[in-house]
Amino acid sequence: MLLLALESSCDETAAAVVRDGRTVLSSIVASQISTHAEYGGVVPEIASRQHLEAVSIVVEQALQEAGVGIADIEGVAVTQGPGLAGALLVGISAAKGLSFGRRIPLVGVNHIEGHLLAVFLERPVEFPFIALAVSGGHSHLYRVDGIGRYTTLGQTVDDAAGEAFDKVAKLIGLPYPGGVAIDRLSAGGDPQAIKFPRPLLHDGTFNFSFSGLKTAVLTHVSKHPEAKEAGINDLAASFQAAVCEVLTKKTAAAIAETGIKRLVVAGGVACNSGLRRSMAQYAEANGVELSIPSPKLCADNAAMIAVPGDFYLGAGYQSGFDLDALPVWPLDKLAARFQGGK
Numbered sequence: 001m002l003l004l005a006l007e008s009s010c011d012e013t014a015a016a017v018v019r020d021g022r023t024v025l026s027s028i029v030a031s032q033i034s035t036h037a038e039y040g041g042v043v044p045e046i047a048s049r050q051h052l053e054a055v056s057i058v059v060e061q062a063l064q065e066a067g068v069g070i071a072d073i074e075g076v077a078v079t080q081g082p083g084l085a086g087a088l089l090v091g092i093s094a095a096k097g098l099s100f101g102r103r104i105p106l107v108g109v110n111h112i113e114g115h116l117l118a119v120f121l122e123r124p125v126e127f128p129f130i131a132l133a134v135s136g137g138h139s140h141l142y143r144v145d146g147i148g149r150y151t152t153l154g155q156t157v158d159d160a161a162g163e164a165f166d167k168v169a170k171l172i173g174l175p176y177p178g179g180v181a182i183d184r185l186s187a188g189g190d191p192q193a194i195k196f197p198r199p200l201l202h203d204g205t206f207n208f209s210f211s212g213l214k215t216a217v218l219t220h221v222s223k224h225p226e227a228k229e230a231g232i233n234d235l236a237a238s239f240q241a242a243v244c245e246v247l248t249k250k251t252a253a254a255i256a257e258t259g260i261k262r263l264v265v266a267g268g269v270a271c272n273s274g275l276r277r278s279m280a281q282y283a284e285a286n287g288v289e290l291s292i293p294s295p296k297l298c299a300d301n302a303a304m305i306a307v308p309g310d311f312y313l314g315a316g317y318q319s320g321f322d323l324d325a326l327p328v329w330p331l332d333k334l335a336a337r338f339q340g341g342k
């Protein structure tokens, strides 16, 4: 099936044309980062307006780059949630318009499900697998038994990993979004220079907590102001090492407990070079099959939305025109679709 997929849950307006949920014919991402950087974070009202300005343009570009016309598109998949309500509604309205106008089926997709399945656009992964979703709003460990079949094993009790990167970056004077900046600075620093805490590492759960780590960075820089200047590489590297160690060890514990030796790491923070390295080392040493999408598929994009979109439409599940944004939408709830629910 030739699908057009749309994504507008946060600060990227994206459209993609994907065949059979596997082959990307085009993937266009219009980022609003430079606009929001001025404010140090995403401003929801501005995000909605920019999505509105960009949505038809990215759809046009996606069709053009794929070399297809709108008449060739057989279905529309759109991010339904989680995300900013006003931002989501822009993509949803556009998708409904296309579906209605062209009389093609429409399906609402969970953004995090898109992140977890993005890797299928590059290589197949057998079920079941353990998945770590690390992004601006999520730090979740899941057991994945099939598309739509997710069990949450653990999650952050406060900040998400990406949020922690962004907040720490802000307090040490780096521009938004801070994850990339910290990653870059870490390359020239000593990850053992500062002993930051490893929150919840031995609590026996699969939960994460990053807000105490952020406070530890704040306390450190207020006692040692030079850490933000000449010591910034060591500071960034030490913080990044703490986050990566907790993420890797908790994931390792989930794999040890479930005995499932297949792992997918996804979401914007999966771009982080330290995390990619520590996951690769762990996987290599423990015979775990690791799949991390290439960075452009870890960050927000619409192609990833087409993977579950194609599956649901193929399985006969379709959304109606009453499709509404779901700003909060835990993945565990998706199983209802197999019982005829939403």
Ligand code: ATP
Binding pocket: 009, 010, 011, 082, 083, 111, 112, 115, 134, 135, 136, 137, 138, 161, 162, 163, 165, 166, 177, 178, 179, 180, 183, 267, 268, 269, 270, 271, 272, 273, 298, 299, 300
């Ligand atoms: P969610 O997916 O939870 O709804 P989101 O869509 O806003 O949230 P993503 O776009 O998936 O989040 O990821 C963005 C996050 O990834 C930001 O917090 C950003 O700082 C972080 N990030 C991107 N690149 C890197 C990197 N190289 N190192 C660390 N963090 C990174």
Ligand code: MG
Binding pocket: 010, 011, 012, 136, 300
């Ligand atoms: Mg984003």
Ligand code: FE
Binding pocket: 111, 115, 135, 136, 267, 268, 299, 300
């Ligand atoms: Fe995301």
